[in-house]
Amino acid sequence: MSEATKGLAGLIAADSILSSVNGETGELIYRGYDVMDLGQNACFEEVVYLLWNGELPNQAQLDTFKAALVAKRDMPPAVLGMMAQFPRRTHPMAVLRTIVSSLGLADESADDISLDGARRKALWLTAIFPTIIAAWERIRNNKTPMPPRYDLGHSANFLYMLNGEEPNPAAVAALDAYLVALADHGFNASTFAARITTSTQADVYSAVTSAIGTLKGASHGGANQKAMEQFIDAAQRGDVSAWYKESRESGKRIMGMGHRVYKVEDPRGKLLRPLAERLAETSDRGQWYEIAAKIEELARKDDYFIERNLFANVDFYSAVVLYMIPIPVDQFTPLFALSRIAGWMAHIQEQLADNRLIRPKARYVGEVGRKFVAIEDRA
Numbered sequence: 001m002s003e004a005t006k007g008l009a010g011l012i013a014a015d016s017i018l019s020s021v022n023g024e025t026g027e028l029i030y031r032g033y034d035v036m037d038l039g040q041n042a043c044f045e046e047v048v049y050l051l052w053n054g055e056l057p058n059q060a061q062l063d064t065f066k067a068a069l070v071a072k073r074d075m076p077p078a079v080l081g082m083m084a085q086f087p088r089r090t091h092p093m094a095v096l097r098t099i100v101s102s103l104g105l106a107d108e109s110a111d112d113i114s115l116d117g118a119r120r121k122a123l124w125l126t127a128i129f130p131t132i133i134a135a136w137e138r139i140r141n142n143k144t145p146m147p148p149r150y151d152l153g154h155s156a157n158f159l160y161m162l163n164g165e166e167p168n169p170a171a172v173a174a175l176d177a178y179l180v181a182l183a184d185h186g187f188n189a190s191t192f193a194a195r196i197t198t199s200t201q202a203d204v205y206s207a208v209t210s211a212i213g214t215l216k217g218a219s220h221g222g223a224n225q226k227a228m229e230q231f232i233d234a235a236q237r238g239d240v241s242a243w244y245k246e247s248r249e250s251g252k253r254i255m256g257m258g259h260r261v262y263k264v265e266d267p268r269g270k271l272l273r274p275l276a277e278r279l280a281e282t283s284d285r286g287q288w289y290e291i292a293a294k295i296e297e298l299a300r301k302d303d304y305f306i307e308r309n310l311f312a313n314v315d316f317y318s319a320v321v322l323y324m325i326p327i328p329v330d331q332f333t334p335l336f337a338l339s340r341i342a343g344w345m346a347h348i349q350e351q352l353a354d355n356r357l358i359r360p361k362a363r364y365v366g367e368v369g370r371k372f373v374a375i376e377d378r379a
């Protein structure tokens with residue numbers, strides 16, 4: 001039997017027409033469009049439409065699509081009531097995972113995995129993620145969840161529900177660019193988890209619950225929270241260079257650095273770095289951009305990082321952007337999910353359209369030929 005490929009690194013698991021991640025040139029393409037181009041010009045809803053339909057919408061199509069999302073923003077009261085019972089210390093990703101699973105109970109056609117059925121669930125989940133995340137933020141702070149507004153776009157409505165006040169246009173624009181930048185990314189771990197679950201003919205809620213659980217880990221979506229915590233740690237140390245030296249000497253990983261696919265700069269980092277720099281000019285949290293930029297500069301001169309082609313990844317500057325908006329640090333990974341639901345749902349639909357069970361093999365390297373020993377004779 002051939003050698004196992006640890007972490008499935010570099011293996012091609014299927015053909016996809018959704019997004020292309022080029023690790024050598026540092027390019028990310030959604031349906032043929034460069035993410036840089038989309039991040040600078042498109043709103044999140046346009047990109048969701050593009051991922052699901054293959055074309056950018058014209059104005060009438062975008063208006064209809066936005067209206068369809070707006071119509072699905074409200075949370076079922078029973079689900080909201082359930083959230084109120086959760087321990088206040090529960091991590092927002094655990095809440096999101098649990099609530100998405102419970103939404104399956106509220107959907108009478110949860111097991112409809114036809115393409116039309118999946119499309120209806122895609123719309124609902126994409127529309128309702130902001131409501132879930134904002135509601136938990138308010139509930140855990142003993143505030144009443146804000147009902148969604150119907151006159152605001154996806155990002156603006158989220159910030160409104162989070163804070164209960166008219167959102168700042170600069171924060172809305174930054175959040176929208178962030179959501180566009182993270183909407184899809186080839187066969188990343190959470191997307192692959194969603195596709196594996198879908199391939200077994202399980203329902204969409206199960207697939208998205210798998211994806212959320214997979215995104216939560218520090219090697220994937222959890223890295224943005226960890227990156228911000230390290231910036232805070234570096235600031236508390238009072239000397240970023242000393243903090244960097246100590247971290248490196250202790251063998252700690254620098255969070256938000258390195259990538260399985262990109263061996264050059266992550267294009268999403270290229271999009272988000274100038275955004276972070278611009279936000280820093282007017283934000284009272286501007287020092288966090290300086291701290292992140294200093295750590296990146298130290299890593300760029302560090303032979304260890306140079307030899308291993310380790311660059312700032314998407315989580316490095318997105319942590320700073322989210323912190324300046326401002327988003328609470330442990331809500332960073334749910335914000336990643338708020339964007340990536342677009343990609344997950346595109347991949348679930350692509351998997352359903354041409355499904356085959358995803359089931360690789362393991363190379364057995366354990367013992368053979370052992371004989372059963374009665375329990376009283378065992379050491």
Ligand SMILES: CC(C)(COP(=O)(O)OP(=O)(O)OC[C@H]1O[C@@H](n2cnc3c(N)ncnc32)[C@H](O)[C@@H]1OP(=O)(O)O)[C@@H](O)C(=O)NCCC(=O)NCCS
Pocket residue numbers: 007218219220221223252253254255256257258259260261308310313314315
């Ligand atoms: C993303 C990540 C999991 C990719 O992992 P991977 O492709 O399996 O790469 P490996 O873990 O095998 O790392 C390769 C080498 O680079 C080193 N390395 C990778 N990321 C590093 C980091 N952030 N800080 C320090 N060293 C790092 C590893 O120690 C390893 O060194 P070695 O060859 O001497 O053993 C990894 O870079 C990482 O843990 N980064 C920090 C977490 C993060 O930002 N995740 C978000 C990704 S978008």
